[in-house]
Amino acid sequence: MQTSFINIENIRNDFPILKRKVHKDKPLVYLDNAATTQKPIQVIEAISNYYLNYNSNIHRAVHELAEEATLAYEMTRDKVAKFINAPKREEIVFVRGTTEAINLVAYAWGRQNINKDDIIVTTEYEHHSNIVPWQLLAKEKGAKLEYIGVDDNGELILDHLDAYLKTGKVKIVTFSQMSNVLGTITNSEEIIKKAKAHGARVLIDGAQSVPHLKVDLQKLDCDFFAFSAHKMLGPTGVGILWAKKELLQEMAPFNGGGDMIREVHKYETTWNDLPYKFEAGTPNIADVIGFGAALDYLDKIGMDKVREHEMDLTKYALDKLSQMKGIVLYGPKDVTKRGGVISFNLGDIHPHDLATIIDEDGIAIRSGHHCAQVLMERLDVSATSRASFYIYNTKEEVDVFIKSLNRAKELFKL
Amino acid sequence: MSSADIYREIILDYYRNPRNYGKIPDPDIAQRDSNPLCGDELEMHLNIKDDKVADVKFTGKGCAISQASASMLTELILGKDFEYVKKLTKEDILDNLGLHDLGPARIKCALLSLKVLKSGLYSYLVDKLHDTASADKIKEESSGLY
Numbered sequence: 001m002q003t004s005f006i007n008i009e010n011i012r013n014d015f016p017i018l019k020r021k022v023h024k025d026k027p028l029v030y031l032d033n034a035a036t037t038q039k040p041i042q043v044i045e046a047i048s049n050y051y052l053n054y055n056s057n058i059h060r061a062v063h064e065l066a067e068e069a070t071l072a073y074e075m076t077r078d079k080v081a082k083f084i085n086a087p088k089r090e091e092i093v094f095v096r097g098t099t100e101a102i103n104l105v106a107y108a109w110g111r112q113n114i115n116k117d118d119i120i121v122t123t124e125y126e127h128h129s130n131i132v133p134w135q136l137l138a139k140e141k142g143a144k145l146e147y148i149g150v151d152d153n154g155e156l157i158l159d160h161l162d163a164y165l166k167t168g169k170v171k172i173v174t175f176s177q178m179s180n181v182l183g184t185i186t187n188s189e190e191i192i193k194k195a196k197a198h199g200a201r202v203l204i205d206g207a208q209s210v211p212h213l214k215v216d217l218q219k220l221d222c223d224f225f226a227f228s229a230h231k232m233l234g235p236t237g238v239g240i241l242w243a244k245k246e247l248l249q250e251m252a253p254f255n256g257g258g259d260m261i262r263e264v265h266k267y268e269t270t271w272n273d274l275p276y277k278f279e280a281g282t283p284n285i286a287d288v289i290g291f292g293a294a295l296d297y298l299d300k301i302g303m304d305k306v307r308e309h310e311m312d313l314t315k316y317a318l319d320k321l322s323q324m325k326g327i328v329l330y331g332p333k334d335v336t337k338r339g340g341v342i343s344f345n346l347g348d349i350h351p352h353d354l355a356t357i358i359d360e361d362g363i364a365i366r367s368g369h370h371c372a373q374v375l376m377e378r379l380d381v382s383a384t385s386r387a388s389f390y391i392y393n394t395k396e397e398v399d400v401f402i403k404s405l406n407r408a409k410e411l412f413k414l
Numbered sequence: 415m416s417s418a419d420i421y422r423e424i425i426l427d428y429y430r431n432p433r434n435y436g437k438i439p440d441p442d443i444a445q446r447d448s449n450p451l452c453g454d455e456l457e458m459h460l461n462i463k464d465d466k467v468a469d470v471k472f473t474g475k476g477c478a479i480s481q482a483s484a485s486m487l488t489e490l491i492l493g494k495d496f497e498y499v500k501k502l503t504k505e506d507i508l509d510n511l512g513l514h515d516l517g518p519a520r521i522k523c524a525l526l527s528l529k530v531l532k533s534g535l536y537s538y539l540v541d542k543l544h545d546t547a548s549a550d551k552i553k554e555e556s557s558g559l560y
Contacts (some may be wrong), residue, residue: 356520368452412421
């Protein structure tokens with residue numbers, strides 16, 4: 001198979017699910033990676049190895065199983081810190097996913113720091129998970145939620161941010177580093193620079209970026225960063241919140257319970273050290289360990305190679321798609337400005353009908369509003385179809401996809 | 415069922431040339447709903463006169479199945495007795511569309527129109543006819559639609 005960037009054949013062999021057939025005899029062409037990626041055997045085995053050989057609760061017991069489990073769990077924290085070049089390991093908090101990470105910040109930091117008439121700035125291309133928690137907070141505090149608009153090329157209009165910042169009331173700017181619909185890579189450095197000049201905090205939703213791009217938190221120097229394991233070969237139910245240590249120290253806990261305490265008395269409790277102050281209850285031990293294996297896997301390939309492979313594939317797909325009559329493609333045309341997420345509409349075929357038709361050919365894509373209804377309003381559509389790539393996708397699969405789109409056109413007599 | 419069976423000429427025709435598309439000014443029944451999973455929207459307006467559906471219109475955005483289903487439903491109930499409309503079932507809608515064996519994800523598209531209609535009838539029975547017994551029955555019947 002093609003692509004000079006990574007050895008696709010070896011990679012595909014690591015993913016048992018890619019060998020299965022769908023609709024009886026159709027090879028699976030999985031192009032729904034922005035929703036969740038498939039898992040390599042190394043991740044699946046890491047999880048089952050924990051349950052088979054050293055299942056136990058962490059941080060408390062002194063027996064051997066607990067020590068092994070604690071070590072494996074904490075090793076993932078080190079791997080995460082290294083993967084995103086976080087300054088300190090104790091700034092890495094394990095949560096359930098990006099959604100929980102953002103809710104944690106909106107709740108624990110937001111309630112302490114957002115007051116009446118303050119402004120929270122987000123963008124028109126956010127996932128609902130980076131809109132709704134802020135709406136709840138704004139409503140509770142009488143604060144205002146403002147949006148950085150999206151231009152016709154699918155990029156943010158940063159002049160909007162300047163206007164909001166000028167009011168002097170912006171407390172936090174929160175945005176996705178890569179749009180889950182348009183694939184647009186946000187100019188994060190520019191936003192952080194502007195926000196800092198006005199004393200506003202910055203949260204980055206890295207759910208779509210960390211799986212596909214090299215992310216360097218020390219270079220970025222934002223305040224909060226959130227992402228999910230399952231969109232980068234890891235299991236569901238694990239997410240990461242990174243935040244600057246001084247912020248985590250000042251913040252009140254999110255959940256109260258076991259493991260997050262130092263001492264509990266009848267009416268008073270003192271908090272555990274970071275990051276445990278934010279990890280109440282028995283965490284998702286098995287899946288955190290599984291995530292460690294996912295990070296090892298990506299590290300071995302190298303994120304630069306992942307990016308190169310996806311750019312190559314995206315360019316190939318965009319070239320072919322843009323030749324189709326009646327197609328509308330959303331997002332930047334320039335592949336250096338976008339990730340491997342392609343949203344489109346084909347004639348008057350509704351995305352759900354399109355996804356139903358091409359599913360018959362074994363192709364899994366996403367159709368709908370992609371939890372981004374604010375962006376759908378901006379694009380003036382009710383839904384789009386979305387194909388998204390990862391390390392195991394090939395140009396041959398893109399060809400199958402294009403062929404299937406043509407079949408859909410025929411069925412709809414376009 | 416295969417796409418070729420779903421996207422027959424008649425479904426595409428109702429999708430592209432919806433019958434009874436539009437709004438009724440000051441209708442007896444106005445009901446709107448959306449499918450939270452996909453964002454498809456549907457609004458139905460009805461006028462009831464002499465215990466019959468005197469007029470019915472719909473507007474909406476969505477897939478061929480949901481829009482064709484709504485359009486065909488309006489044709490099915492126009493001029494019919496109110497009692498007939500109250501008794502419409504899921505099977506009636508699927509028969510009318512000629513769509514059976516739709517998967518669990520797509521059957522919601524086909525039944526959105528019936529769900530909107532039943533919710534509208536419920537409000538009408540409660541608010542205008544004060545017939546809570548019939549309304550409750552409709553609510554119970556339509557609870558299994560989604």
